[in-house]
Amino acid sequence: TxxxxxxxxxxxxxxxxxxxxxxxxxxxxxxxxEDTVIDINGEKIGDGNPHFVCGPCAVESYEQVAKVAEQIKKHGLNIIRGGAFKPRTSPYDFQGLGFEGLEILKRVGDEYGLAVVSEIVRPQDMEQAAEYLDMIQIGARNMQNFELLKAAGEIDKPIILKRGMSATVSDFINAAEYINSKGNGNIILCERGIRTYETSTRNTLDITAVPILKQETHLPVMVDVTHSTGRRDLLIPAAKAAIAIGADAIMAEVHPDPAVALSDQQQQMDFDQFDTFMKTLK
Amino acid sequence: TxxxxxxxxxxxxxxxxxxxxxxxxxxxxxxxxEDTVIDINGEKIGDGNPHFVCGPCAVESYEQVAKVAEQIKKHGLNIIRGGAFKPRTSPYDFQGLGFEGLEILKRVGDEYGLAVVSEIVRPQDMEQAAEYLDMIQIGARNMQNFELLKAAGEIDKPIILKRGMSATVSDFINAAEYINSKGNGNIILCERGIRTYETSTRNTLDITAVPILKQETHLPVMVDVTHSTGRRDLLIPAAKAAIAIGADAIMAEVHPDPAVALSDQQQQMDFDQFDTFMKTLK
Amino acid sequence: TxxxxxxxxxxxxxxxxxxxxxxxxxxxxxxxxEDTVIDINGEKIGDGNPHFVCGPCAVESYEQVAKVAEQIKKHGLNIIRGGAFKPRTSPYDFQGLGFEGLEILKRVGDEYGLAVVSEIVRPQDMEQAAEYLDMIQIGARNMQNFELLKAAGEIDKPIILKRGMSATVSDFINAAEYINSKGNGNIILCERGIRTYETSTRNTLDITAVPILKQETHLPVMVDVTHSTGRRDLLIPAAKAAIAIGADAIMAEVHPDPAVALSDQQQQMDFDQFDTFMKTLK
Amino acid sequence: TxxxxxxxxxxxxxxxxxxxxxxxxxxxxxxxxEDTVIDINGEKIGDGNPHFVCGPCAVESYEQVAKVAEQIKKHGLNIIRGGAFKPRTSPYDFQGLGFEGLEILKRVGDEYGLAVVSEIVRPQDMEQAAEYLDMIQIGARNMQNFELLKAAGEIDKPIILKRGMSATVSDFINAAEYINSKGNGNIILCERGIRTYETSTRNTLDITAVPILKQETHLPVMVDVTHSTGRRDLLIPAAKAAIAIGADAIMAEVHPDPAVALSDQQQQMDFDQFDTFMKTLK
Missing domain, CATH: 1.20.5 (Single alpha-helices involved in coiled-coils or other helix-helix interfaces)
Incomplete structure (x- = not known):
């Protein structure tokens, strides 16, 4: 017919x-x-094995970061993360130490042999930041800050691109394309939960985004278990699911004393919890 | 101060x-x-091992169900599912065979030694349905059909309660409590995806609801990988994640020839796919 | 090309x-x-003018309903609503007076010359309920309780069909078609807010659904300002917007003493507020 | 007790x-x-009367903007909008004319006696842009680009701050506070629809956010009817609802020939539609 x-x-x-x-x-x-594999200090992210990017939510002091670095080293990991420029909902919340924070990270990284990762929030800081950092993070709130994406595309460091809070998978891939279109193809896509009506977790971890992103793109995919759940008691189960579904890396926050942290007290692990976390997952 | x-x-x-x-x-x-463990034809759902509830979306004929039963048996499974009362968005879509469908299910179940599961949609059918079925499903659209929940609480068969499309974890637990408050505590909670803005999957699988439900309740938790994803290519990854995070059972749809199925053509597995599915997961 | x-x-x-x-x-x-116009006790819903359906959330006693009826009469309205079968999230919340509640409504309706509206939740109650009521409501949680919709399609009373909490406009229209397909075309579509991530209101009033529903169907469209906002301070602004955008009717809850109401204390108006509400809008 | x-x-x-x-x-x-009232070229936004900010989605040429300016003038309006820096989902879509676009806007503004508004996307452009523009827009995707907000707080021009696609009312108010905390209190809050599961409109216009924002803050509130609905046929009904609920201003897009526009072809009005729009609303 x-x-x-x-x-x-x-x-x-x-x-x-x-x-x-x-x-x-x-x-x-x-x-x-072929899969894109990103080699950071010997961690080949995208090689089929799970990798871990851990560290405090915010860089607060040299001592704090050094203590965390020691634990990370103890577990045989090679990367540390920590926020120096903190995008906070309220202007009156702790905004991070800025470049002083990056210096602390770099110093600790050098001393402990760790690669360092931190978030950058202004296009004009990208180049200078690249001198301190081994990998640069673009946060969820900036996933469609296209000027920042373009700046990230012009430097020679791997980028962790976090999914926006209400970005579709297609928006997310297009945001990565902004970076790649400027020349930088070393991008790790980081699922960190999406905003839904559900309130029992901080965000809703969109776990099937992991295999979809791996089908649609050749980039490694990371899962941030801290921000997707917002609950310490869900970090291990969420990480298990992420690894089982094929995530190339897990991001999680660790702090020497979460109760006195300057940000995100409810969701960072202390060292005992981090021990259990690594022993359960590795 | x-x-x-x-x-x-x-x-x-x-x-x-x-x-x-x-x-x-x-x-x-x-x-x-203590965990509630529900024994259905030898499958002890809630015992710490993953169990599988598979079968066609809709019961279409004796031959169709028998063919699926053979495959299920082949993989050493003991339960078959199939819809006889189909709640469809449009009144002009196939609405299921009704009690005739339940008779087909029972006949096939007896012949192949399988327990049978099907959805019931009217309170007044609950008792009669219990004569045909080993386990009764309450669908997502009826999760807050409280009269149906009460009727399910008055029969002596295990209930699979599916989470509503926009039910919070708390709504879901309260819906289970409706059943239990009438005397029936044999309830399996089934996460089947929630409605969000994301369109790359039919629904968004809320994977962390699994450990939350297991913490908050003593009931077994199932994950329906077919309806949460709506995509055949995501059934295996989703099931892996569900098992890794602690799901007690997986529900998935299988059809002898999905292309000519009377409902849900896009998401049911054919027998080859079902083979791969079971070999990968068991 | x-x-x-x-x-x-x-x-x-x-x-x-x-x-x-x-x-x-x-x-x-x-x-x-042509527009469908539904005449209830002289209120021609769908005639281009705004109409009002007000009353307590739940029928609690004859005295309570009579007090409200007096106020409704005072403002020249001809319809009263009140819940007798209450679908509540928890089985331990007040579930309504049932048929006793319908009797109270009918008695008050007769005494004050008001048409009466109430929600029915079981298919098998539909016919009996039609003897007490002038219009029957199907609630948001039952919008895809297709058996209830079919039963509503077989009686000879106008139906108020509430939009499900996460129903698309298309799902909503299909639900109305279920009723109409069984012979009853006297349906009022009621927008009552949808579930989103926003928490400053109980639900998010989807105001543009009103003109879309009026374009796509010939049915009258009502806006329930009480359940969409969940906030007394937003009832007047929400009703103004609804009337401006073309709603045929407004539903709002009024109670003689909201603080001691058996349900929804936070959102019902007292008589002074109802006075202001009606004076501002009529 | x-x-x-x-x-x-x-x-x-x-x-x-x-x-x-x-x-x-x-x-x-x-x-x-007291209400903050912002005077732009004689339009006192926040004075209790509705004001209009119209113009093309993107500045494409002098001729195009001039044609729109003529129409705006004809309807007695005093403000024109047009995008020169366009944040687009894909890097391969038209990105706007940049500063050349701002020059066109300024020239047209001077010739027709209109105040001009355009979006700025990089912190470092804020000061230079202020030389061309009478009011600066911060787009939805940048609502939590805190560096951009801070830069907007340091210039002496009114700011239109659009609500992020998944920002809560509280996030939105905090974003405005970022601007105000740097010294600039001349902020118009612009509701432009939020991302939900509903697909019949581009976004879901959260109409009750208007009275909430006016209760919680002293700032004027605008409603962008173009981006919230994404449908030309809904612009008038949405604007009516917005005015009825108390919005201080309406934003809408107009183009001489929407079918050949370089962006947003589906939702801009042509001049005949704009005529009807203004006659219906003023």
Missing amino acids: IIHLFKEIFKAGLELQEKDYSKEMLVSRKRKV | IIHLFKEIFKAGLELQEKDYSKEMLVSRKRKV | IIHLFKEIFKAGLELQEKDYSKEMLVSRKRKV | IIHLFKEIFKAGLELQEKDYSKEMLVSRKRKV
């Missing part, structure tokens, strides 16, 4: 459209079939 | 409130510490 | 599909161009 | 907390009772 014919052409048209589109994306699996 | 004092009292008040509330819930872990 | 050609055919195909679909819906504006 | 006592103290504690917090917010109604 004519209706059937139309339907077939209709489907063909649909496929055609999609095919065209994907061909143009640098981050697309259709453009590059 | 006085403000500090107030804060302490405030926290104490909070705890007090929560404690009071949980004490009254029959399904609460605080009321009963 | 061939791509352009495909696109044109693609678009034509899309239109074709949509046209076919709408033709079959009884509630569709394409099927019936 | 002791439980009752605890509850009273608990409630007192809650109030105390909230009171403390609001006291510190510069944008809070508790800090300043």
Whole structure:
């Protein structure tokens, strides 16, 4: 029948459209079939094994970061994270130590042989920050700060791109493409929970985004178990699910004394919890 | 200071409130510490091992169900599911075979030695349905059909209660309490994805609801990987994550020829896919 | 070019599909161009003027309903609502007076010359309820309780169908079609807020659903300002917006003494507030 | 009883907390009772009458902007908007004319006696942009780009701050506070729809956010009817609802020939539609 014919052409048209589109994306699996593997201080993120990026929510002092570094080293990990520029909901919350924080991170990194990761929030800071950091994070609130993405695309350091709080998978991939379109293809996509009506967790971990992102792109995929759940008691189960579903890396927050942390007291692990976390997952 | 004092009292008040509330819930872990284990035809759901509840979306004919039963048997499983009363968005979609469908299920169950599960949608059918079925499902759209929940609480068969599309974890637990309050404590909670803004999957699988439900209640928790993802290519990854995070059972749809199925053509597995599914997960 | 050609055919195909679909819906504006007007005790809902359906959340006693009826009468209104079967999240909350509540409503309705509206929750109660009520409400939690919808389609009373908490506009229209497909076309669609991440209101009033529903169907559209906002201080602004955007009716809850109400204490108006409400809006 | 006592103290504690917090917010109604009124070229936004900010989605050429300016003038309006820096989901979509676009806007503004508004996306452009523009917009994607907010707080021009796609009312108010905390209190809050599961509109217009924002802050509130609905056929109904609920201003997009626009073809009005829009609303 004519209706059937139309339907077939209709489907063909649909496929055609999609095919065209994907061909143009640098981050697309259709453009590059092999997995992108990012080597940070010996951790080959994207090689099929789970890797860990841990550290305090915020850099508060040299002593604090050094204590965490010691624990990270103890567990055989090679990367430490810590926030120096903190995007906070209220202007009156602790905003981070800024470049002083990056200096502390770099000093600790050098002393303990750890690669260091931190979030950058202004396009004009990107280059200077690259002198301190081994990997640069773009936070969820800045996932569609396209000027920042472009600046990240112009430096020669791997980027951890966090998914926006209400970004679709397609928005997320397009944000990565902004970075890649400027020349930097070393991008790790980080699922960190999306905003939904559910309130028993801080965000809703969109776990199936992991295999979708790995199908659609050739980039490594990380899961931030701290911000997706917002609950210490869910870090281990969430990390187990993430590893089982194929995540290339796990991000989690550790603090020497979470109760007195300057930010995110409810969700950072103390050292005992971190011990259990690493022993359960490695 | 006085403000500090107030804060302490405030926290104490909070705890007090929560404690009071949980004490009254029959399904609460605080009321009963040990896991509820539900034995269906030898499958002890809740015993710490993953179990599988598979079968076609809808019962279409004796032959169709028998073919699926054979495959299920082949993989050493003991339960088959199939819909006879289908709650469909449009009144003009296939609504299921009704009691004739339940008869087919029972006949196949007897012949192959399988326990049978199906959804019931009217309170007044509950008792009659219990004569055909070993376990009764309450669907997502009926999670807050409280009259149906009460009717389910009055029969002597285990209930699979699916989470509503926009039910909070707390709504979900309260719905289970409706069943339990009428005397039936054999309830399996089934996470099947929640409605969010994301469109790359049919629903968003709320994977951390699994450990939360297991903490808050003593009931077994199931994950329906078919309806949460709506995508055949995500069934295996989703099931892996569900098992890793502690789900007691997995529900998935299998059909002899999904392309001609009377419902949900896009998401049911054919027998080859089901083979791979079971070999990968068991 | 061939791509352009495909696109044109693609678009034509899309239109074709949509046209076919709408033709079959009884509630569709394409099927019936003129507005459906429902006459309840002289209130012609759908005639282009705003109408009001007010009353207590739950029927608690004859005295309580009579007091409210007096106020409603005072403002020249002709309809009273009150819940007798209350679908409550917890089984331990007040569940309503049942048929005793319907009797109270009917008695008050007769004495004050008011039409009475109440929610019915079981298919098997529909017929009996129709003897007490002038209009029957199907609640948000039952919007996809298809057995209840079918039962509502078989009685000869107008139906107020509330939108489900996470129902799309399309789901909502299909639910109305379930009723209409069984013969009853006297349906008022009631927008009552949808579940989103926002917490400053109980639900998010989807105000643009009103003109969309009026475009797509020929049915009258009501806005429940009480449940959509959950806040007494927003009832007047929400009602103003609803009337301005073309709602045919407003539903709002009034109670002689909200502080001691058996349900929804936070959102019902007392008589002074109801006075201001009616004076501002009429 | 002791439980009752605890509850009273608990409630007192809650109030105390909230009171403390609001006291510190510069944008809070508790800090300043009177409405902030922003005078732009004679339009006193916040004076109780509705004002209109219209213009093309993107500045494409001098001719295009001039044509729109003529229409705006014709309707007695005094402000024109147009995007020069366009934050687009894909890096391959039209990104705007940049400073060249601002020059076009300024030239047209001078010639037609209109105040000009445009979005700025990089902190470092803020000062230079202030030389071209009478009012600066911060887009939804940048609502939590805190560095941009701080930069906006340091210039002496009114700011239109758009609500983020998944920002709560509280996040939104805090974002405004970032601007105000740096010294600039001339802020218009712009509701532009939030991301929900509903797909019949581009976003869901959260209409009750308008009265909430006006209660909680002393700032004027605008509603962007174009981006909240994404549908030309809903612009008039949405604007009516917005004005009825108390919005101080309406933003809407107009283009000489929407079909060939470089962005947002589906939702801009042509001049005939704009005529009807203004005649219906003024």
